[in-house]
Amino acid sequence: MLSEGAAAPAVDLPAYVDGERRRVDLGEYLGEGIVVLAFYPADFNPACTMQESDLGDLDLFTMQKDVSVFGVSPDSTYSHEAFAERYGLHVPLLSDREGEATAAYGVATENEVGERLVRRSVFVVDHRGTVQYARAADDLETPLDVGPVKAAVGDIGGxxxxxxxxxxxxxxxxxxxxxxxxxxxxxxxxxxxxxxxxxxxxxxxxxxxxxxxxxxxxxxxxxxxxxxxxxxxxxxxxxxxxxxxxxxxxxxxxxxxxxxxxxxxxxxxxxxxxxxxxxxxxxxxxxxxxxxxxxxxxxxxxxxxxxxxxxxxxxxxxxxxxxxxxxxxxxxxxxxGEADDYEPADEPDTVEGDLEMDLDAVGEADDGDDESEGSSVEGDTVEGDLEMDLDAVDAATDGAADETGAGPTDRPDGSADGPDGATSGRSGSSDGSDTGTGTGDEPGDGRAAGDERAGGDPADGDDADVAELDLSDPTEGDDEDEADDERADWDIPGR
CATH class of the missing domain: 1.20.58 (Methane Monooxygenase Hydroxylase; Chain G, domain 1)
Incomplete structure (x- = not known):
């Protein structure tokens, strides 16, 4: 048997390691860190019980970065696989089928009938490749005593x-x-x-x-x-x-x-x-x-x-x-997310919440004082609840368009642009054949005359009043409303 103080031999053997079969060269470990070699007679040997194997305690050393542990027996890697799975072993198991490692460390033996066996033994090799601890059991049934192994590993320093x-x-x-x-x-x-x-x-x-x-x-x-x-x-x-x-x-x-x-x-x-x-x-x-x-x-x-x-x-x-x-x-x-040039990608661009629309302000815009001002509703995208009866607005405006007979170029107040850019009004005749510069009290007051006739019956004369659409309550509006093309300028979400 190899004695303490001797140089540990390097052998290259097949092995079952971490669920796979591969070869392990001990020369890659000797001289780099501490190596623990545990020889045992066979997988599922008499020292094993139903609950644990004789190598189970060596798993403690696998958690140390500077300690490498190997079990060595004559069994094949397939037997090692079943043995490791049965007892949940994490120790790499080397297959010494030819007895190379057994002979190098001097732990070969025979039983009374001449069968070649392996003595249960353990070697602790330091980081220089020198054996610091070597022990062998007297019989095959005696389990490994891990206490002295721990002490030997702890005593190694340099x-x-x-x-x-x-x-x-x-x-x-x-x-x-x-x-x-x-x-x-x-x-x-x-x-x-x-x-x-x-x-x-x-x-x-x-x-x-x-x-x-x-x-x-x-x-x-x-x-x-x-x-x-x-x-x-x-x-x-x-x-x-x-x-x-x-x-x-x-x-x-x-x-x-x-x-x-x-x-x-x-x-x-x-x-x-x-x-x-x-x-x-x-x-x-x-x-x-x-x-x-x-x-x-x-x-x-x-x-x-x-x-x-x-x-x-x-x-x-x-x-x-x-x-x-x-x-x-x-x-x-x-x-x-507070910097001027920092815009997190997960922040939405839309506005969430309920939108309260000022219908009176929209009504004032509809009077035609300034068509370029458009709607008072800002923003292209609004998420939320918009309370507005659009069907009633459609009915009211459709009625106004039918009665006025306004064409695509008619203004909402009943006037139209003439060829020279001046404003001309429609005549009061029912057939619309009499067109001129206006029928108001003063010459050139065609805009006023048009305003008076836009919302009433053409035969009623100048005394007809213009009915205005009350947008604050669209469901109660009169049938005499603004022309259809004014609605095109409204910026109503969803329309």
């Missing part, structure tokens, strides 16, 4: 690995910071789509940075460095969540959903305020690996007297802190 992880995390953080700054500039310029794309680019970079900082904390052995990196991981994670909210805000604003965009922005600002209270992650050159551990540069100060247990200042002056608070007044107005 400032060198921690500093390597920090360098990678800082590179991701710088990438996210650059994308974030560009996105913030687009956001303040109301370039919503560009801002959204920039925030969506920054978010995974901050997330990767937070993951690597978290791994650095896991391996750190120098307490001061661990404190700094722990807070650095918190800042990267906070910015990742804030960037996600800002991307949603920009997307909402681009779609004209101003209120929703403002709410997303408020959610992001709370996280941005929290991130601003944390200093920028120091550059990797602010730390130096020595025989005693990681030495912090003069720019990084950890103060145990502080409530948070730390306080540091980084030489990196180009941090994300600059412009984190989105406090541009013009931008605030744009988000709220």
């Amino acid at each position: 400032d060198d690995t921690a500093l390597d992880r920090y360098r990678v995390g800082h590179d991701h953080y710088a990438e996210g910071r650059e994308a974030f700054r560009a996105a913030m500039a687009d956001y303040e310029d109301r370039e919503w789509m560009d801002a959204r794309n920039g925030f969506e680019e920054a978010e995974p970079a901050f997330t990767d940075a937070a993951d690597h900082f978290d791994t650095a904390v896991r391996f750190a052995e120098t307490a001061a460095f661990e404190t700094v990196v722990d807070r650095t991981e918190e800042k990267a994670d906070t910015l990742a969540h804030a960037t996600s909210w800002l991307a949603d805000s920009a997307d909402a604003l681009a779609s004209g959903r101003g209120k929703q965009g403002a709410q997303y922005r408020e959610d992001a600002e709370r996280l941005l305020d929290a991130a601003t209270d944390l200093s920028e992650p120091p550059g990797p050159d602010a730390f130096r690996l020595t025989a005693e551990g990681i030495e912090l540069g003069d720019s990084v100060v950890v103060d145990p007297e502080e409530e948070a247990g730390y306080d540091w200042q980084a030489d990196d002056a180009g941090g994300v802190d600059t412009g984190l608070a989105v406090d541009d007044a013009d931008l605030d107005a744009a988000v709220a």
Whole structure:
């Protein structure tokens, strides 16, 4: 059996992983993080019960980013699939049909009848590829004791690995910071789509940075460095969540959903305020690996007297802190929909509500004093209830047109335009054959004569009164009304 302190062999085997069959090369995991290898005799072996398997406790390690867990047995990947589904296992299961891994780790055995079997055993390999823990059970029925495995994983550390992880995390953080700054500039310029794309680019970079900082904390052995990196991981994670909210805000604003965009922005600002209270992650050159551990540069100060247990200042002056608070007044107005040049797409152009129409004012306009003034109703589109009996108005105006006999060029007051532009009136004869300059009391008073005859019987003479249409109550109007073409000038919605 492979002993502690030995280099872990790398093998390449078929496996059942996350619902699919593929090959797993252990060489891709050894030397990168902690690896736990659990060898067991077979799927559905005597150590399994109806409720759980002997590998169930190893699922706890799959939740740690820096720990990879593998189960190894001689069964096929098809058997592994049934085994994993029966017990709800998430551990990748490797198929060692030829015994390659079993021989490399020295856990092959035989039973009393000469059958080749695999000893129940577990190996914990550190981030350098060295076996730190190796145990094997005396019989096939004894289940795996996960307690010592947890202790072995917890004892593994290394400032060198921690500093390597920090360098990678800082590179991701710088990438996210650059994308974030560009996105913030687009956001303040109301370039919503560009801002959204920039925030969506920054978010995974901050997330990767937070993951690597978290791994650095896991391996750190120098307490001061661990404190700094722990807070650095918190800042990267906070910015990742804030960037996600800002991307949603920009997307909402681009779609004209101003209120929703403002709410997303408020959610992001709370996280941005929290991130601003944390200093920028120091550059990797602010730390130096020595025989005693990681030495912090003069720019990084950890103060145990502080409530948070730390306080540091980084030489990196180009941090994300600059412009984190989105406090541009013009931008605030744009988000709220108050700016002069900001028109949210979700606000309707029509007017909703009840329209109260001043019919008396319309009646005054109908007197013909000024035809160019037109209707007093403004707007092309009105939504609401308009109380007006249009049928009664039609009946009244049709009666007036029939009695006056006005043609297309007749005026509503009974006059007509002559060839020379002057106004001429109609004669009082019933057959309409006598036309001239007028029949009023004074020469040229044809307009007045026309007014007197427009609403009455042509044989009644000058004493007939002109009946006016009372638009305040159209249902009680007389039959002697204005000519039909006057109604064409009314701006009545729906007609």
